[in-house]
Amino acid sequence: MVARATDASYCRAQLGCARNQRPSSMRRPALTRTFPGGFLWGAATAAHQVEGNNLNNDWWKLEQDAAPHVQYSGDAVDSYHRYEEDMRLLAEAGFTAYRFSLEWSRIEPLPGKFSRAELAHYRRMIDTAQRLGLTPVVTLHHFTHPGWLGAHDAWLRDDAIKLFTRYAEEASTILDGVEWVCTINEPNVLAVNHGALAEVAAGRPYPFDALPDQRVGAALIEAHRATAPLVRQATGAKVGWTVANQALLPAPGGEAKHAEVQWIWEDRYLETSRDDDFIGVQSYTSQLVDENGIIAHPERPDNTITGWAYRPDAIGIAVRHTRDVVGDVPILITENGIATGDDERRIAYTREALGHLLDAMAEGIDVRGYLHWSLLDNFEWGRWEPTFGLVAVDRETFERRPKPSFGWLGSVAKANTL
Ligand code: BGC
DSSP states (O other): OHHHHHHHHHIIIIITTTTSOOOGGGSOOOSOOBOOTTOEEEEEOOHHHHSOOOTTBHHHHHHHHTTTTSOOOTTTTOHHHHHHHHHHHHHHHTOOEEEEEOOHHHHOSBTTBOOHHHHHHHHHHHHHHHHTTOEEEEEEESSOOBGGGOSTTGGGSTTHHHHHHHHHHHHHTTOTTOOEEEEEEOHHHHHHHHHHHHHHHTTOOOOTTOOOOHHHHHHHHHHHHHHHHHHHHHHOOEEEEEEEEOOEEEOTTOHHHHHHHHIIIIIHHHHHGGGSSOEEEEEOOOEEEETTEEOOOOOOTTOOTTSOOOOTTHHHHHHHHHHHHHOSOOEEEEEEOOOOSOHHHHHHHHHHHHHHHHHHHHTTOOEEEEEEEOSBOOOOSSOSOOOOOSEEEOTTTOOEEEOHHHHHHHHHHHHTBO
């Protein structure tokens, strides 16, 4: 693929391969295609994208206010009621882990008023996963905020950290025996959403070139630093957060801008993880940065439904960059996948991505598991068209229809070998 060869030569020329970042085309294939014992194999979802009828959060409100530009999540795929079926599918296919999130707006529908019934619901999800032999990976905050907290600007409230900490403490009461907890999903994307969703609410398109808002970023970093030790102490879990890794590479002449943008986009969040028990790497694609900033994905026939370049090699770039910034903190791949209507392509993408992951692991990078995004075709934040799922869902009957990629990845999981 021309674009990849070009990127590889940028990597060679500009990074000097200084941090073991030999472009994939120059690397010898890893000798073994087997993953370490105990490697976690799973898939991920997020509450608002799959549960349905989250009537009390900022996204629900946005869906009403900005319709028809923003589609409606509605019943989503009714995983609120069908989570056991979803987990059973995973377990029976050979997977060993399920990542899902708690919905803050259900647990704390009014400030300081916690719902025992909703906490019990999420505890049942944890128990069900464990009974089925799945390791639950629980995210406390995945993009949505209770309506009473505010919308995209929630994190600029003076009491935001205190309120999030209070919620995290309450959530910790049901996390006994959970081994992996992510405090906040993609704080860097959440910080982009601060400005971007204000645009959307005003009826304008989502600005895909927006950068994370630095003030929101600082608040999220503070929130993570405040809650991670509390959750760790209350539960004994490994606690970390997940960062959207952009796999940014400098175009010739773009080195200075690349360093600047990379810090704003991800390094400040990655640096925060140096004291964590693990770091969640989320990777989909890669982009070049020139002297003006991030270059939009060029129009190509193989771009995915979200318009992103087809880059299964991004995961290798992401994992190496994370190791370079964070050090020896264990890595969990908490998201990786592709929005496509062609399931053969999903298999090809994932197979190639896992090969790149193995190459990085062969260099000594400590990766503990791979959680594919996503288990189900779901509500892709305002749109239903991008299908990331290993399993399709009939949105009238909620029937789950596993795609060939689901069986294929399950068989990789069972064999623990690519
Ligand atoms: C998010 C998911 C989202 C996925 C694909 C990540 O940014 O954590 O919620 O659906 O990417 O866009």
